[in-house]
Amino acid sequence: MLKTKVKICGLRREEEIMLAAQLGVEAIGFVLYPKSKRALSLAQAAQLRRTIPAGLKLVVLMVNPSVKEVQDVIAQLAPDIIQFHGDESGAFCEQFHYPYWRAVRVGAPYLQTTADLQHYIHQYPHAQKFLFDAYSACFGGAGIRFDLSLLDGLHLPVEHIVIAGGIHEGNVDELLNNYDFIDLSSGVEESPGVKSLDKMKSFMQKVNQKSIK
Numbered sequence: 001m002l003k004t005k006v007k008i009c010g011l012r013r014e015e016e017i018m019l020a021a022q023l024g025v026e027a028i029g030f031v032l033y034p035k036s037k038r039a040l041s042l043a044q045a046a047q048l049r050r051t052i053p054a055g056l057k058l059v060v061l062m063v064n065p066s067v068k069e070v071q072d073v074i075a076q077l078a079p080d081i082i083q084f085h086g087d088e089s090g091a092f093c094e095q096f097h098y099p100y101w102r103a104v105r106v107g108a109p110y111l112q113t114t115a116d117l118q119h120y121i122h123q124y125p126h127a128q129k130f131l132f133d134a135y136s137a138c139f140g141g142a143g144i145r146f147d148l149s150l151l152d153g154l155h156l157p158v159e160h161i162v163i164a165g166g167i168h169e170g171n172v173d174e175l176l177n178n179y180d181f182i183d184l185s186s187g188v189e190e191s192p193g194v195k196s197l198d199k200m201k202s203f204m205q206k207v208n209q210k211s212i213k
Contacts, residue, residue: 004176006207007059007162008200010038010185014051016195023204026181027057029083032065032073037192038185046076059083059101070096081128090123101162102127106146107135114153121156130156131183134165145171169203176210 008020009029020028030045031038040048045060052058057080060073064086073079074096084093085103093100102124104117111117121130134146145166159180167175168187175182188203190196 004179004207004210005181006204007057007181007183008185008188008195009059009061009164009183010036010189010193011195012038012040012044012048012193013195014048015197016200017048017051017056018053019197019200021053021056023200024208025056025204027059027080028052029059029061029183029185030077030079031061032069033061033063033085035063042072042076049077057081061085064088067092067095070098074098083131085131085133090125093124094126099128100126101129101131103131103133103164105135106132106150106165111135114150117150117154121154127160129160129162129181131162131164133183148174169199169206172203172206173210176207 005026007027007029008025010031011017011020011028017028030040030048032042032045033039049058058077059081060077060079061083062070062073062085070082073082081099081101083101083103093102104120105111106117111120132146132151134144136144161179162181162183163175163179164183167182167184172182188195188199
């Protein structure tokens, strides 16, 4: 049975980070996109970075950054992974020779079919994982689902797939034990940019119970 790992994105407080570690969350995400309600400055992220316990992976989400901005993140945060969530090309993502995830905005005009998705992922040959999220006019998490059947027939190992978009305690059952990694943000929030510690506990309790059945 495949045990599904969890990434919680958009954390902005030390207590959220500590709880994530205690609950067995695999990775947390810092959002370095100024237009997001969950955005951190590089200085804020650097301060929080020091509070992350050993074993908890850090993923830094960036949207259409400059080369210097990426280099600064690598130098000052040393994240485990950079998540490119904008329109970055394969050449851009790979020039840093750094572990990265490529977000795939399913439903975008150029990502309507399984064939579209297959063509897209071929442009990022060294991506550690592909994070499939629903397309919205704004970048970053919009809390909406996409048609999972579009992933059927995709020539991509399950361990390279991360499922995101509109995931919460009420609908996570359909994903558990079928996907290697899931990513959520708004599904455990009390308001945009503020995680609910109770929702985090309840969500991870359900994930962990399902995983041991």
